[in-house]
Amino acid sequence: MCRNIFSITVLLLFILYLHGCAVVNHARLQYGQFPIQSEDKIGKNRFSVLKEDDVLGRLAVIRLKKGDTLPDVARHFGLGIKEISAANPDVDVWVPDGGRRIILPLSFTLPDAPRRGIVINLAAMRLFQFRGKGNSVSLTVWTYPVGIGSEERPTPLGETCVRRKIRRPTWHVPASIADDHRKKGDPLPDKVPPGPLNPLGEYALYLDKPGYLIHGTNKPASIGLKATNGCMRLYPENVKKLYENTPVKTPVFIVNQPYLIGRRGGVLYLEVHPALENSNAGELEKTFARLRKIEKRWNREIDWRKVEKAVAEARGIPVPVLELREGSMKEAAELVEIKHPGKFHGEPEVPELNMDAWYVLAAKEREEVDALRTAAMINHQGPPIPARVLPSGGGYRVLAGPFKNVSEAENAARRLKVDLGIDGVLIEPAGNE
Amino acid sequence: MRKVYWIMAMLLAAGITLTGCATTGDLEKVQQREEQINAKADQALQKAEDANAAAAKAAEAAARAEQAARAAEEKAAKAEEEKAAMAEKAAKDEERAKKADVVFEKSMRK
Numbered sequence: 083m084c085r086n087i088f089s090i091t092v093l094l095l096f097i098l099y100l101h102g103c104a105v106v107n108h109a110r111l112q113y114g115q116f117p118i119q120s121e122d123k124i125g126k127n128r129f130s131v132l133k134e135d136d137v138l139g140r141l142a143v144i145r146l147k148k149g150d151t152l153p154d155v156a157r158h159f160g161l162g163i164k165e166i167s168a169a170n171p172d173v174d175v176w177v178p179d180g181g182r183r184i185i186l187p188l189s190f191t192l193p194d195a196p197r198r199g200i201v202i203n204l205a206a207m208r209l210f211q212f213r214g215k216g217n218s219v220s221l222t223v224w225t226y227p228v229g230i231g232s233e234e235r236p237t238p239l240g241e242t243c244v245r246r247k248i249r250r251p252t253w254h255v256p257a258s259i260a261d262d263h264r265k266k267g268d269p270l271p272d273k274v275p276p277g278p279l280n281p282l283g284e285y286a287l288y289l290d291k292p293g294y295l296i297h298g299t300n301k302p303a304s305i306g307l308k309a310t311n312g313c314m315r316l317y318p319e320n321v322k323k324l325y326e327n328t329p330v331k332t333p334v335f336i337v338n339q340p341y342l343i344g345r346r347g348g349v350l351y352l353e354v355h356p357a358l359e360n361s362n363a364g365e366l367e368k369t370f371a372r373l374r375k376i377e378k379r380w381n382r383e384i385d386w387r388k389v390e391k392a393v394a395e396a397r398g399i400p401v402p403v404l405e406l407r408e409g410s411m412k413e414a415a416e417l418v419e420i421k422h423p424g425k426f427h428g429e430p431e432v433p434e435l436n437m438d439a440w441y442v443l444a445a446k447e448r449e450e451v452d453a454l455r456t457a458a459m460i461n462h463q464g465p466p467i468p469a470r471v472l473p474s475g476g477g478y479r480v481l482a483g484p485f486k487n488v489s490e491a492e493n494a495a496r497r498l499k500v501d502l503g504i505d506g507v508l509i510e511p512a513g514n515e
Numbered sequence: 516m517r518k519v520y521w522i523m524a525m526l527l528a529a530g531i532t533l534t535g536c537a538t539t540g541d542l543e544k545v546q547q548r549e550e551q552i553n554a555k556a557d558q559a560l561q562k563a564e565d566a567n568a569a570a571a572k573a574a575e576a577a578a579r580a581e582q583a584a585r586a587a588e589e590k591a592a593k594a595e596e597e598k599a600a601m602a603e604k605a606a607k608d609e610e611r612a613k614k615a616d617v618v619f620e621k622s623m624r625k
Contacts, residue, residue, distance in 0.1 A: 174612060232624065259625055281625040304623035311625060452611060459619045501622035 111183055116143060116419040124188060124420060126160035127320065129223045131192075136344030137351050137400050138223060139189040144420050148180030151458050153303045157317060158426035159186050162207050162227030162306020168356065168398045176458040177451050186420065187399050190225055191342035191353040197221060199333035200244075200296075200324075202314060204230050204237055205340035205355040206398065207306050209296070209314065211327060224327065228296075229304045229315035233359050237312050237336060242290040244332045247325060250276035251286040256293065259311060268500040278465045283318055285325040289334060296334075297321060301464025302428055308358075319427070341369035341393075343376075344400060348407025350376060350384075351400035354392045366393065373403070380406055430461040432468045438513055439484030440491035442506035444469060444498055446479055453478035456504075463501060467494050482506065 119142070129138040144155065152175045156166040167175050169187040178184070192210060193203040201210045209228050214221040231237035235258070253274040263270045274280045283298020295313045298321035299305070305317050316324060342353040352373070357365070370389075377384045384404045392401040405411040444460060447453040453471045457480045460469035469482045482498065485491040491508050498504040 175616065176612075229623070262624075301623050303619075307620050307623055309620055309623035449608075451608065455612065455615055459615060459622070462619075463622060502618055 111143065111185070116417050119418040119420060121420050121423060124418065126188065127224055127226060127323070129225070130220050131223055132220050133197075133218075135346045136192045136342075137189060137346035138192070138225065140416075140418065141189050141399065142186040142418050142420050143183045144186055145183050145422060146178050146180055147422055150178060150180070150426070151176050151462070152178060152184075153462055154426040154429045155184070155186070156227070156306065157302055157428045158423065159188060160226065160317070160320065161187065162229070163303065164207055164306040164356075165227060165398055166306075168396065171395070171397065174451075174455075176455040183419075185399070185417075187397075189400050191344035191351060191400050192223070193337050193339045193342060195335045195337050195339075196333070199335065200328065201335045201337065202228060202237075203342075204239070204336065204338045205358055206342070206353075207308075207355075209316070209324070211324060213327065224323065226316050226320040226324065227306050229299065229307050229310055231310050231312040232308045235311045236308075236358070237310070237314060238291060238294065239336050239338055240291075242294075242334045242336070244287045244296075244328055244330055244334060245290045246288045246330060247328070248286050248288070249325070250284055251280070251282045251297070252276065253280050253282045256311065266500055268496070281464075283315075283321060285321045287325065287328060296324070299464065303462035303464065317428075339365075340396070341365055342400075343369065343372055345406070348405065348410035349402045350404035350406060352389055352392050352403050353398060353400040354396045355398045356396045376404070380404070382406065430466045430468070432461065432470050433484055435470075436484040438511045439486065440488055440511060441481050441483035441485065441509040442491055442495045442498065443509055444480040444482045444504050444506050446474075446477055448477050450478050453480050456480045459502065460498065460504075463497065467497065481509075483509075 124142055125139050131138055146155070152166050152170070152173065153163050155161075156163050163175065165187055166184070167173070170184045173179075173182065173184055190206070190208060190210075193201055193206070195201045195203075197212045199212065201212070202208070203210075207228050207230055209226050211224040211226075212221055213224065255270045255272060255274065260270050260272075276284070278300055281300055282295065283300060286295050286297040288295050293312070297313060297315060298318045299315040301309075301315075302317050304310075305315060309315075315321075338358055340355045340357040342351075342355075344351045344353065352369075373384055373389065382404060388401055388403050392403070402411055445453065445456045447456065450471070450473075457469040457471050460467050460480070460482055467482050468484070469480055472479045472481055482494055483491065485494060488508070495506040495508060498506045
């Protein structure tokens with residue numbers, strides 16, 4: 083009997099201990115004190131890295147305000163949607179709690195690929211561009227989040243190069259996409275000229291693989307999603323930089339590496355991303371084998387508990403798993419806090435209500451959170467459709483608009499139907515009654 | 516003979532007097548005992564009353580405790596129900612959020 087009570091007590095204490103760990107981590111993120119760093123001092127896209135190092139940047143935190151969305155935070159800090167949502171798995175993408183702190187995963191592990199030209203890791207949905215002379219001790223790395231091919235039309239792996247570059251490209255609609263749109267009742271023209279309706283955006287780098295491009299977008303909220311037909315999309319501000327920095331014939335290596343092992347400053351890191359559908363199942367075993375080999379070579383013990391946690395969570399953050407030099411681990415775990423900028427770059431704007439304008443009633447929801455989510459998703463369409471939430475009779479209405487005239491309102495209603503499956507109702511200007 | 520009668524009368528009177536004296540003492544004793552018994556009875560009565568009052572109080576306390584226990588049980592059951600409802604709501608909210616994310620991802624295609 084006594085033995086049983088003892089065993090139960092030990093088990094309870096163990097459970098409490100584990101629970102305590104989780105609470106401390108969460109509590110530390112929400113209530114801990116971190117050194118404040120100004121936004122311009124933290125690297126977003128450009129990093130200088132020693133040639134023997136593989137990990138760039140550092141993790142940061144930011145306290146959200148009511149009305150923020152993760153896609154806006156992501157774009158402002160040069161991150162993709164999946165990157166920021168994987169790093170903060172318990173945070174609502176569209177309606178996060180105001181006042182809550184979230185992690186900005188601004189630390190990246192370089193893929194196991196040549197360090198020249200452009201390297202794109204599909205699993206991380208991230209592009210790296212290497213610049214610097216072969217004989218110097220450090221490299222300049224530019225990195226940007228990308229949108230990649232969908233499950234049905236994945237981005238092809240392998241080595242290629244930039245064949246040509248075009249500013250303000252015309253989009254020649256491929257037959258497969260034209261067919262998709264025809265089926266949806268939204269036929270496309272044969273070609274789309276430069277402008278807000280062009281999905282290639284303002285800049286395009288045509289690869290040597292016919293039909294595949296690295297280009298901008300008119301849907302910035304798609305960066306970090308698997309939403310292309312095999313091309314790689316960048317934020318408009320990022321593709322401009324890439325376009326300017328990339329000469330024709332630059333080599334491009336497209337890899338798919340969900341498990342990344344890297345070193346920096348005497349610490350070994352493991353970064354895990356959710357594996358893509360077409361990933362090789364043996365990758366994880368290979369990663370474990372590599373880690374065991376490193377453990378043996380350095381004659382130091384890897385924190386396998388951390389390794390297992392990193393694999394299970396796949397948060398896309400470099401996790402320190404082995405201290406190669408005494409005292410380096412503490413340094414590796416340090417976070418900095420960035421002050422909220424007030425307004426995020428590219429954040430959609432919603433004009434004030436106008437009694438002379440047309441509107442589209444997009445949804446009626448009982449819960450405010452559902453209405454806010456729908457409005458945010460409409461606001462982040464490309465080109466954007468302004469939308470807001472209005473409380474009404476115990477529920478909430480999502481109103482898209484204002485639109486100057488009936489044809490603009492009808493066009494928005496059509497887009498809502500085709501893209502989001504929303505049956506909108508046109509609302510005439512108040513003065514028309 | 517007259518003398519005999521007189522002596523006998525005297526003896527009888529003395530006997531009666533003596534007997535009378537004994538009865539008064541006894542009466543006093545009886546009275547005393549009665550008083551004692553009455554006092555004891557009063558005490559016993561008081562005790563009994565006290566006991567009854569305590570029993571009533573205890574019964575009342577027991578009833579109150581039972582009521583409180585029942586209320587606590589009901590509260591716990593309600594809390595459990597609320598917790599389950601909240602978990603269900605959270606699961607539904609998450610499901611709706613996930614569905615919305617899928618719709619949004621599709622809307623981001625060319």
